Amino acid sequence: MINPTKIEEIAKQLTDNMPQxxxxxxENLENKTKQVxxxxxxxxxxxxxxxxxxxxxxLIRTREKLSQLEQKVSELEAKLSSEQE
Known part of the structure; x- marks a missing residue:
């Protein structure tokens, strides 16, 4: 995310280099620009x-858990399939 302090620094530099x-x-432009x-x-x-x-x-932990659950379901399906034979 853009640092609001950096925006303030840029606006200040512009202001400092302008005629009195x-x-x-x-200054008004700086404040309005900063707000916008x-x-x-x-x-x-x-x-x-x-x-x-x-x-x-x-997300990484969720993927790992999903992989473990998929493997367990496959094992249970294989076990159920072998019991039915």
Whole structure:
């Protein structure tokens, strides 16, 4: 996810490099731009790297469990099949 602090740094650099007469306009623009960017990024429904890693581990464990259950079902089906013969 994009770091809001980085967005603030970029906006500040732009403001610092503007002539004094334009700085008040730039400050308003900085605040509005920051608000718009943060709102749009929040709407994009990103997940953090930490959440992604957690969900990846959950998926790995789920796949392992599914594989174990599939093997057990196969064994039970084979056992049931041999008992019916």
């Amino acid at each position: 007469g334009v700085k008040s306009l730039a 960017l943060q709102n749009k990024l929040a709407q994009m429904d990103f997940v953090s790297r930490e959440e992604f890693d957690i969900q990846s581990q959950v």
